[in-house]
Amino acid sequence: MSTIRIPPVLRENTDGSRTVNVTGATVSAALDDLFAQHPALRDRVTTDGKLSEFINVYVNDRDVRYRDGLDTTVGTDDTIILLPAMAGGSR
Amino acid sequence: MKFREVNATEAVALAADGHRVIDVREQNEWDAGHVAGATLLPLGDVAPRIAEVAPDKDAPLLLHCAVGGRSGRAAAWLSQMGYTNVVSMKAPIGDWKTAGGAWNEPQEPLLTPAQQRRYARQTLIPEIGQEGQRKLLDAKVLLIGAGALGSPSALYLSASGVGTIGLVDDDLVEESNLQRQVLHGADRLGMRKVDSGELTIRGLNPETVVVKHAERLDAGNVERLIGGYDVIVDGTDNFDTRYVLNDAAVQLRKPVVHGSIYRWDGQITTFVPFEGPCYRCMYPTQPPDELAPACSVAGVLGVLPGIIGLLQSNEVFKLILGAGDTLAGRLLMFDAMGTSFDEVRIWRDPACPACGEGSPYHEATT
Numbered sequence: 001m002s003t004i005r006i007p008p009v010l011r012e013n014t015d016g017s018r019t020v021n022v023t024g025a026t027v028s029a030a031l032d033d034l035f036a037q038h039p040a041l042r043d044r045v046t047t048d049g050k051l052s053e054f055i056n057v058y059v060n061d062r063d064v065r066y067r068d069g070l071d072t073t074v075g076t077d078d079t080i081i082l083l084p085a086m087a088g089g090s091r
Numbered sequence: 092m093k094f095r096e097v098n099a100t101e102a103v104a105l106a107a108d109g110h111r112v113i114d115v116r117e118q119n120e121w122d123a124g125h126v127a128g129a130t131l132l133p134l135g136d137v138a139p140r141i142a143e144v145a146p147d148k149d150a151p152l153l154l155h156c157a158v159g160g161r162s163g164r165a166a167a168w169l170s171q172m173g174y175t176n177v178v179s180m181k182a183p184i185g186d187w188k189t190a191g192g193a194w195n196e197p198q199e200p201l202l203t204p205a206q207q208r209r210y211a212r213q214t215l216i217p218e219i220g221q222e223g224q225r226k227l228l229d230a231k232v233l234l235i236g237a238g239a240l241g242s243p244s245a246l247y248l249s250a251s252g253v254g255t256i257g258l259v260d261d262d263l264v265e266e267s268n269l270q271r272q273v274l275h276g277a278d279r280l281g282m283r284k285v286d287s288g289e290l291t292i293r294g295l296n297p298e299t300v301v302v303k304h305a306e307r308l309d310a311g312n313v314e315r316l317i318g319g320y321d322v323i324v325d326g327t328d329n330f331d332t333r334y335v336l337n338d339a340a341v342q343l344r345k346p347v348v349h350g351s352i353y354r355w356d357g358q359i360t361t362f363v364p365f366e367g368p369c370y371r372c373m374y375p376t377q378p379p380d381e382l383a384p385a386c387s388v389a390g391v392l393g394v395l396p397g398i399i400g401l402l403q404s405n406e407v408f409k410l411i412l413g414a415g416d417t418l419a420g421r422l423l424m425f426d427a428m429g430t431s432f433d434e435v436r437i438w439r440d441p442a443c444p445a446c447g448e449g450s451p452y453h454e455a456t457t
Binding site: 005007008009018052053054055056058061062063065066081083084085086 | 356
């Protein structure tokens with residue numbers, strides 16, 4: 001089991017959970033398990049079946065863009081972090 | 092009494108021969124001119140600090156003061172403390188110069204007496220000192236937004252002696268701001284935030300120069316706004332401004348300390364153009380509005396901008412001082428609900444339109 005950390009803006013789609021435990025040997029497989037558990041998330045983080053560009057995905061502290069993308073391997077003790085940009089703000 | 096007293100000619104020869112010169116006069120006497128290469132250790136500091144200044148008790152030490160009285164006392168103490176090779180110059184300090192000893196003429200003091208008193212707790216820190224305090228006093232920091240994230244930076248940067256603080260904000264103080272925007276108060280409702288901010292800063296530190304920019308940062312004014320500043324603190328509330336600011340900061344080589352907050356969560360990093368990633372490297376594409384609601388829609392914990400804003404101030408300090416490790420290349424995330432910090436690494440994107448290999452700003456300014 002690896003852990004996916006849910007950013008605050010997406011927690012309404014996970015009944016408030018900050019983390020979700022998933023199985024899957026790659027980021028792609030882990031996300032599929034996440035979407036199976038919380039179907040509403042799929043449309044919020046993917047566009048045309050691909051992960052949206054405005055969401056960064058990290059395995060532990062490493063951005064998968066600089067590893068193997070969605071094929072990046074995920075170990076059982078690893079943490080996947082989904083990180084969309086946060087706006088703000090001071091006003 | 093095991094130490095030796097020498098005249099100025101002998102002292103100059105000993106110093107040339109490797110004796111470490113220790114000046115036991117006071118700071119103000121030192122400031123009026125001192126032996127080149129000497130270490131200042133005022134008489135009152137000799138006993139408590141000698142072990143730090145000269146840990147080797149067999150090292151050759153040459154003590155001097157104005158005429159030889161204080162240095163004689165200090166030399167006697169050191170001998171009692173087990174220092175074996177201590178010499179005191181028993182001669183007016185003017186004789187040192189006459190004898191051809193190296194001498195540094197007085198320099199402009201780095202800090203006024205009032206500044207030395209005000210910033211005394213900070214100048215004691217080895218990484219800051221009077222030189223670092225001078226850097227802070229000479230520094231110009233621009234706060235984009237005099238709101239939630241700008242408030243703690245404005246308060247602490249001015250209190251601790253950052254000399255010039257620019258405030259960019261075109262808003263008026265509203266009641267719903269007061270829960271977190273501690274630069275403003277209940278008696279300021281309806282006042283321009285830049286005016287309220289100036290009042291508060293003046294009260295904390297009358298020496299701080301406050302530059303008020305009562306406008307909203309956009310592509311048309313960004314270069315004019317940030318051009319005169321050394322460090323930019325980004326506490327804006329929308330993506331358009333963040334991208335506009337990023338591109339101009341990359342072009343003008345200005346470090347940007349980035350902070351953002353949402354309910355119980357905060358993020359902070361430091362963008363140093365062409366040394367680390369920029370905002371576009373991290374987030375090439377702007378998310379849709381529903382994934383990035385503003386505080387006015389989503390809500391925000393009152394203390395959260397205080398925490399994130401002060402982490403931004405901490406970054407500003409290090410950028411000005413050139414000390415320590417900044418968050419360049421690291422995104423720090425704070426979860427107030429769990430009271431935990433996490434960190435991910437962020438990389439320069441070679442394809443970044445702002446700072447990547449094809450950057451239009453590479454050639455222009457290097």
